[in-house]
Amino acid sequence: MAELEELKREFAEMQRRLAEQAGALDHARSEQREALSLAKAVIEQQASTRATPATIYVPREHKLADFTGSTKPGDGGVEEWILSMKSAFRVMKVPEEDQVELIKPHLKGEARDTVRFMLTEGDNSVESIFKLLQETYGDKVPIGTRLKDFYDRKQAPAETIRAYAYDLRERLYKVKRREPGRVPDEEGVLKEQLVLGLRDDLLRREMKRRIKEEQSLTFAQLMQDAITWSEEEEAQPESILKPPVRAKAAVHTTVATGDTSSPLTLEKLPTQ
Structure with a gap:
């Protein structure tokens, strides 16, 4: 009887341990599911952030230049203006689909009319605008x-x-x-x-x-x-830069003072 009771106790202890291990395994699986769920949410949030265009922010002190089509010296050529606009696109991280809208307010006068009337219908890309302006107002010197x-x-x-x-x-x-x-x-x-x-x-x-x-x-x-x-x-x-001038001055001084102690005497000077 004693042996039977001992076996029952050992069997009960074994069942308890198995139950504890099963509970721990369930808990681990639950934590793993929560971690996967959190990771999925983070990935979806990052993807959503990348898909949303960044807000364009133009600091007040960063005033973009206007281009009027003028080719007068000092007004700035179309090449410089195009470079400044491309630089602004990079600095402000302007999405490609928004770049045209940023350009339009900075085209004035004849340049604005050139883009309006000369650009091929349906072609409203940034590169097409830059190319048209370059061909119209760019450097024509061979x-x-x-x-x-x-x-x-x-x-x-x-x-x-x-x-x-x-x-x-x-x-x-x-x-x-x-x-x-x-x-x-x-x-x-x-x-x-x-x-x-x-x-x-x-x-x-x-x-x-x-x-x-x-x-x-x-x-x-x-x-x-x-x-x-x-x-x-x-x-x-x-005295180092102009020694001949100094020498000439010395001659005139000798003549003026009549200093006979000088090796260059009046007798050695050419006669008038």
Whole structure:
């Protein structure tokens, strides 16, 4: 009887443990279902957020430029305006389907009428608008003329090195904007032309030496080196820069004072 009672107790204990394990397993499965449900909700929320276009926010201080179709110097060309609009699209994360609506308020006067009347019916894409404006108001100067303007550029009298360098870069930019692959080594060509066009012979030779010794020198660094070197030359003492003038002054002083102690006497001066 004692053995039978012991077996019953062991069997009851075994059933209790199995019941505990089954309860733990059910609890784990319940937690797993809740986790999966939560993960699904998060994924659906993220997908919904991506599908909703981002709100366009234009800060008050970020005023977009208008384009009127004017080609007068200083008004800004269509190329610059297109670049500024594309930059605004990126900065403000404007969805492609909303970009046209952002452009329209910034087309004024003739440019607005050009898009209104000349754009193909049904074609209302951003790229079509930009292409039409580029063809109508873009740079019409032959690319060969633009290249000649660049290679013929020299530093003008009284022109600063910085102004000369900036204009040189702007001329090459006009070529690159029309034909990006026309000048392969842009940096090298810019440095070469900067040096060739310098007005000062000594400065030109010095900058040629700098390019040869340090080929990794950038255009901006070369320009700054030229400016620094030029300022150092201008800062040299007058006695070093113009010794002949000093010598001439000494001669006149001798004549005026009649100082016979000087090795250069009146007898050695040419007679009138």
